[in-house]
Amino acid sequence: MLQCNDVCKTFTGGRGELEALRDIRFEVATGEFVSIIGPSGCGKTTLLRILHGLEPTTSGAVLLAGKRVEAPSPSSAMVFQQFNLFPWLTVARNVTFGLEVAKLPLAQCRERTERYVRLVGLEGFAEHYPHELSGGMQQRVGLARALALDPEVLLLDEPFGALDAITREELQREIAVILAQSPKTVVFITHNMDEAIFFSDRILVMGTRPGRILEEVRVDFPRPREADAVRASREFASMREHLWSRLSHGGKPA
C-alpha cells in the first residue's frame, strides 16, 4: 500500500516562496489503479516526484508498505512523458539500466531484459538505438525499463502525452492488457479525462494554487474494460461531465 500523509511542499526561490502542494492525503491499495488529474501547474508532477522519493517533502511523509520513502528505490519505477531514454544506449541496455544500478546478477539482468523487451513487443529491436525508433516504440522501451524492475508501484507521468492519437490508443490497449496479466499498484498522472476514466479504479481531481486534492471519484466499470464500450456508456458521459466541471473551476476554491 502506498500512503501519502498530509504532504505539503513549498519551494523557496529567489522570488520568495511558492506553495506547490497543500495537505495531500490519499492511499493507494495494492493492485489499485489511481489517476491524478488536474490542470497544468497544479503540482501533479511534483507530487509524483515526491511519491518516488526524488523530491523531499516540506512536511508530511510518503509511506510504501509502511516504510518511509526518502530516496528512489527499485520498489517503485517511473515512466516519463518525454520517454527520457538514454540515446547512447541500445534498447536492451536502456531496459537493463535500472537493473544494473540495482546490482542484480548479470544473468538475471539479461533474462529480465529479454522478457520485458518481448513483453512490450520490441523483439528484434533490442540492439537498436532510441533515435531509430518511433515515439510509440520509444515509450514501450520506457515502459519495459520500468516494468523490468518488477516494482511494487508504477508511477506514470503522462506517459501518452507526447504521442499521436493512434499510437496513444494502441499503447493504452496494450498497457491495459499487460496490467491485467500482472496487476501493479499504479499512480497515473494525466490531464486527459478519457484516459483517467478508462484506466482507473479511482480518480483524484486536483486544483491549483496551491495544488490540493479537490475530490475523489470512484470508477466502477467492470474489468476487463473495452475502450469503445466504456466510452459509449451513459456513466462515462456523466462522469466526464462531472470531472470537466470540477476541472474547469479547479483554479478557484470550491
Place this chain on the structure above:
Amino acid sequence: MSVQADARRKTMLIQGAAHVSVLLGWEMLSRFVIPPQFLPPPSAIVRAFVTTTQSGELPRQLWQTASVLFLGFGLAIVSGMAVGIAMGMFPTLRRILDPYVNAFYAMPTVALVPLVIIWLGLGFEAKVFLTWLVAIFPVIINAQIGVMNVPAAFIETARAFGCDRWQVFRRVILHAATPFFIAGIRLGLGRALVGVVVAEMFTALAGLGYMVVFYGNTFRTAEVFVPIVVLAALSIAITKVIYRMERWIAPWRVAQE
C-alpha cells in the same frame, strides 16, 4: 545498383580530371610564366620529396614533429579533459579557473614563445610544452560545456532509477558529454598543429617547421613545399582518425547527424 555505381564512377572521373588539370595548369604556369623561386612546378616538388626522403631528412624531421605533436597533444587531451570535467562538475573550481582559462584561450599563445625558451630552453621539452599549452584550452572549454549541458532530464531519469552522484557521473554525464569532448579534441588538434610548427620555427633545429624555415631562408622553394604538403596530409590523417574514433565511441551521435 549499377546505375549508382555508374554515377559514382562518373563523379570520380570528373574529380580526377579536375585535379589533373589543376596540376597541369600549375606545371605550365611555373615553367613558362612564374619564376620557380616563387612557385615551383609540381614536378620539382615531387623531385624534392623523393630526394629528401632518400636522404633520410624528411622521415627524420617528420618523426621529430610527430613525436612532439603526439606527446604534447596527448597530454593536452588527458589533462584538458580532467580539468574541464572538474570545472563542469564543481562550480567553485569553475569560478576560480574560468578567468585564467578564458584569458589563455583568447590570447595568442605564440607571444609566450620567448618566455618558454627562457624557462625550458630550445629542446624537445619546450616544444612539447608549447604544443600542450596551445591545444589544451579548447579541450578544457568544450569538456566543461559538455558536462554543464547534460540535459536535466537525463540526470533526473538516472536518479529515478537509483543512481547515486558517482553513478550519475559515470553512467550519464560522461556519455552525454562525449560529443563535446570530441569537438574539443578536434578544435585542439588544429591548434596543436600550429603550435608544433611555430615551436619548431622558433626553437630547436628539427622538425617539419624547421625544414620550412631552412629551405625558405635558402630560397629552395620546391623543398619548402615538401613539409607543407606533409603537414597537410598529417592533419587530414589525424582528423580522419578522430572521426573514426567518434563513430566508434558515440555511434548514436554520428547517426543522429
